[in-house]
Amino acid sequence: MPRVDRLSYDAWGPAELAAPARTELPVVPVERGLVLEDAETGWVGAVTRVEKSGGMHVMSLEDRNGRSRSFPLGFGFLIDGRPVRVGPPAVRKAPAVPIRTASGSVRVEGMRAQVAKASRIWVEGKHDAELVEKVWGDDLRVEGIVVEPLHGIDGLASAVSDFGPSPQRKLGILVDHLVKGSKESRIVAEAVATPGAAGNVLIVGHPYVDVWQAIKPSTLGIPAWPSVPRGMDWKTGVLKALGWPRSGAEDIGLGWQKLLGAVRTYADLEPSLLGRVEEVIDFLTA
Numbered sequence: 001m002p003r004v005d006r007l008s009y010d011a012w013g014p015a016e017l018a019a020p021a022r023t024e025l026p027v028v029p030v031e032r033g034l035v036l037e038d039a040e041t042g043w044v045g046a047v048t049r050v051e052k053s054g055g056m057h058v059m060s061l062e063d064r065n066g067r068s069r070s071f072p073l074g075f076g077f078l079i080d081g082r083p084v085r086v087g088p089p090a091v092r093k094a095p096a097v098p099i100r101t102a103s104g105s106v107r108v109e110g111m112r113a114q115v116a117k118a119s120r121i122w123v124e125g126k127h128d129a130e131l132v133e134k135v136w137g138d139d140l141r142v143e144g145i146v147v148e149p150l151h152g153i154d155g156l157a158s159a160v161s162d163f164g165p166s167p168q169r170k171l172g173i174l175v176d177h178l179v180k181g182s183k184e185s186r187i188v189a190e191a192v193a194t195p196g197a198a199g200n201v202l203i204v205g206h207p208y209v210d211v212w213q214a215i216k217p218s219t220l221g222i223p224a225w226p227s228v229p230r231g232m233d234w235k236t237g238v239l240k241a242l243g244w245p246r247s248g249a250e251d252i253g254l255g256w257q258k259l260l261g262a263v264r265t266y267a268d269l270e271p272s273l274l275g276r277v278e279e280v281i282d283f284l285t286a
Contacts (some may be wrong), residue, residue: 029088031050033047037079039077040076043061043063045061045068058072059073102266119145119170120145121147122173123173124150126149128149128211131211131263132147133147150173153184156173157194160173166200174277177205177208177210179205191203202280208273215268216269220262226241235252236252
């Protein structure tokens, strides 16, 4: 039997004869749009859907021709030619609670809405009320102030009289298109002359035909609000100019919801509306 050279064996040593160290593959959380290549089949596609099936995550990869195939998450995938392990979707942290409300005021944390006070804010219609609620709702709940739509101001003086304003029961009223010489200005003059209104009723207004116009055009991605021909219903004309459905009340309501959905904070509204609403809130909470 040939002699084994101990020195030659030791020269190689256990380290030289051991298997190469295993490299840990980077883990990439799966997400929509991630482009992967299946190393076994060569299928290349973007992740379009991730779901759980039989206790495991399965993803759909759609290729450039719109065809899809499903694969289980794990090993066997390449990104730009480099092997990776595809992991479950990343756990996203809940967004931090903003320290300010949509109106820009400091958020009062942990405070429940106050019991409604006798004082009220009146606005012309449902859309006005929804816009005020979206931007100033947090502030108004803290103060216990309720916003109510009037559905028109033709009978404003009578409504104010029926309300019975007093130092403990004040009214703040926001009116559309309140400009000098308008029908609205005459209605307001009659309402503020109602007995008990002095010092207890504040009526303010913005110059726009409708509260829709109080949303900045830039918020909606348009250069300016459309010009509506005289004699055409203003909201219908706006929807027509925007290329949106306009066949009836339902379409107008849906159009308004799209406009309202673009509003996030006070910065999306015109200053001429912001100042008037803040004036009313200050009047009722002073």
